[in-house]
Amino acid sequence: MNNPYIPASVKIDDIIIENEAGDIRTFRLTFAYKKDERKFSFLPGQFAELSVLGAGECPIGIASSPTEKGYLLFTVKRAGVVTTQLHRAERGEIIGLRGPLGNTYPLQKMEGHNILIVGGGFAFTTLRAVIKYILEENNRKRFDDLTIIYGARTPGELIYKNELWEWEKRRDMTTYITVDRGDKDWKRREGFVPSVLKEVAPRSNETIALVCGPPIMIKFTLPVLDELGFIPESIFLSLEMRMKCGIGKCGRCNIGHKYVCKDGPVFSFRELQELPNEY
Amino acid sequence: MKESPNKTSNFEPKILAFLCNWCSYAGADLAGVSRFQYPPTVRVIRVPCSGRVNPVYIIKALQNGFDGVLVSGCHPGDCHYISGNFFARRKFALLKKFLEYVGVEPERIQFSWVSAAEGVRFAKIIEKVTDDIRKCGPLTYFKKSNNSIEKVI
Amino acid sequence: MKQAEHEIMSNVERLFADKKIDLFIGYEKGTLPLRTSPCFIDDRNTVRRLVWNSCCSNNLAVYLPRLMLHRKGKNSKRIGILCKGCDSRSVVELIKEKQVDRDCLYIIGISCSGIIDSSKILSELDGEGILSYDETSDSIVVELAEGERSFPKHEYLYESCCNCAYATPTVYDILIRTVQFAPKVAGPDPNITAFAHKTREERWRIFEEETSKCIRCYACRNACPNCYCKECFAEQTKPRWIGVTNDRSDLLFYHTMRIFHQAGRCVDCGACVRACPMNINLRLFTRVLVDEVKERFGYEPGVSIKEPPPLATFSLNDKQEFMTEPD
């Protein structure tokens, strides 16, 4: 009987330091054993528990899309005990991975609709996964136009920079990148994500909005989406809670009667309105 | 608590010593420089003052396999921070009494004053502490074992 | 006892009427026989809930640090609190440690003649349903299905109350003198001295056996007014001092350190002993520090606000007989 608590071993192929402060790193992991890789089929929006033996586990969103074969990307900010150990890990080390866990972005519901992606800070990981999934050639035609609004506090805090500049040049999508406070050689937009969203004002009919970011950004983004005419059923949020088991048993990550690790992390705003606002 | 009667002399105790940077550490340094012989059973942690030693460190040491702990600081009045060792003296008085009361051999936790010029005194204290703890034998009843049986019943 | 109750109620009513306090912490009737429960009164007309009898066991000072934190900055009036002798000593300790300021409190002191240990009576009744209980000046009368039984109070007191030296509160704004029945003269506790005379191995076996009953529920820590740390050493993760399991050595570590953190601060109110669901006799180990501090530094916690705590001060000629001298 397979044991959901035993992590599969994965090797760290590459570590990319994403921001100037150096406390956000992206880990490129490959499975040590082929049978684990085959079993690990996932879709954008899901997360996994990265496990460092001797330190513990932490839930991190899968930043790579299933279309990127052969490796998995995880972007980790140094915050607690496990993430500090992860940031001390070097290339070639073996760490543990448990997953895929949680539900995915509503890919069927998004088909044939426009997609608006609103991201903030380093919570852009699973959003990157869904963007890469949409931009895949045979997937791109299943979705209409794609608008991305992504912001961070300072230019140094932006993650996946080279991919951002690339997306800006593409014609089959529109990308708005903003920072709260630019520095001297920041030529692009400046301003908070919600205000940029109000200024850009994408059409709301036939559009699904995916939002993921720090609680403060979500608090100000939702009213703007409401003004623009987005109905709660078509706004999807990816939430972050303290998690341990990841399989709906340890009772820690619930919002009302739903477990964020099992029934989430992606919820429609309609669902969240029915649940008590304790998150 | 099975008290292992390992009183034979070949038991080499492992002792942790918190030495205050200004006096005891310098005293230990002097003992080494002047080639005074003392048993190599002591691992040293340098602390700014004997007052900096939190009892949690001492209990943590006993739990992680040390057989005894020595805390050594400046003589009362010599403290670089004026009153560090005075506060420490009160804290250690209570800690020693409490651990002795609950059943830890009093020789396992020892406190001393060694000034920077007392290399000989430092060597003699280490010898005395090592003999005392060798008499007590290895510390088994406080040590954390990694095959701790779970109460799975 | 009834007369003291009325005095408390009238005082609290007057305090609310004069707008001196906006919250009063007292005791209300418990839902279990021989038990009362802390209650928080915030307006005049619920003052009727307050009770006073020999089963008011909880130390109410435990709520003050978190209430102070909660009220910082808001210009709220004073907090009223009912204090027995030991509770008032806990309040003095909290004031001394800057967790509570004196002018934020309105203390109604009540001299106490010892609190009944309801588990002693209940275990004698062997789970018999108690319909109701009443109290005379020196005994508890319990009404059972088939008749009444009376229990003389001084035989069923908590150990801390048996040799309590501070039946009258050390700090108060109003003092209510109940009929004074003095507990035995405060002297060394017989079973503590009996424990002290055992051999070292025997004492350790008892210490290990008592702490091995612990299930890490932290009731002893959360019931103690002195344990107000925001993050307790037992739950720290950076660094992690002790393991989270109920491994024998972690339990020894936890209890050794939690008890030692009360050195020179513990007023021996017995709240930890009452709170422990596994009946660990914690007082057997906490009491030694209270006696040692009294004997070595001549200090008794919770008596005077101005006297500094023993470990926060020192004297040049503190005894140092325990120091190691090379022979």
Add this chain to the structure above:
Amino acid sequence: MSNKGKKVAVLNRQDLTAFFTSLSKRFRIFGPSRIHRVDSLVEIASADAINFNYRNMKMSPKAFFFPQTQTLFSFDNESKDVNTSEPCQDRQRILFGLRPCDAQSIWLLDKVFVENTPSDPYYMKLRTSTRIVSLACTHPSPTCFCTSVNCGPDSEIGADVIFYELNGCYLIKTLTPEGEDVVAVANDIVKPPTEKELSEKEDIMRKAREKMKRVFDLECAQKTLDNFDAPRWARLYQKCLGCGVCTYLCPTCHCFDITDEVVQPRGRRVRTWDSCMYQLFTLHASGHNPRPTQKERMRQRIMHKFSYARKYYGHAFCVGCGRCITYCPVNVDIRQFMKKFMEEK
């Protein structure tokens, strides 16, 4: 409780020892016995070690399936290779003398650890190797309220075999196939029940049920319970100390923590009990805490047992054993809460 279809038999009191000796050949038997004035479920060698006049065990039986500390796997801290060999479980176990409320609590825990996929292998290993023989309650204690949470002194949910204590003999009802081979051991010493014994059992149970008048009605308390921001939540939590007594002694509380513990050179990932009443239970590494004060935590404990669990598992996660009432240091009484929810419209 319908008797049809379920094998019922009667065992004389004196034959109990014989019943136990034949049982202990195949099973490890755990029964109630009083050690230092505390009733607990411990391994017993013979029938006379059992003490029958107990109200209920202090510790709930969940520790037999979901122990307070359980090693998930161990690893070598240097080479980081993992060893997932679980301790082998030798002979089958019997928990004898569980009260019906505790038996029902195990049925509820099965919903979390077994039916809620992916199922938990550690719990399954201990659960499948254990059979539950419950003993119906004849005189409940003042803190019992099982009749208010659709459980009862003779509830058969969760038990494999149930014993009813009559005067002079025991009426044994086999409830599940696993229970059959427990009773099969005593086939030669049991006899079919007579009408007198059956009616005697009925009125003993009726008397026990009457002793516990319903304290609150779960259905109508449910409606007002979901009012998440009702002012009463602000008054109920104030006296709670935030310790873990109620959750660690509760038979249906199943929250746990997973941590790594290293004692050089070996390490292990261990699962330990945790409590929603603790401050660090939901604290994020960023410092954000969705349940910052004791008000949210007390609300979570009540709501999870009486509202969330009903929506998620279809059954309230409370069996009315009363342990959280008896052992709370400040006498927080969950019956009082539920009565208040019922009275409030």
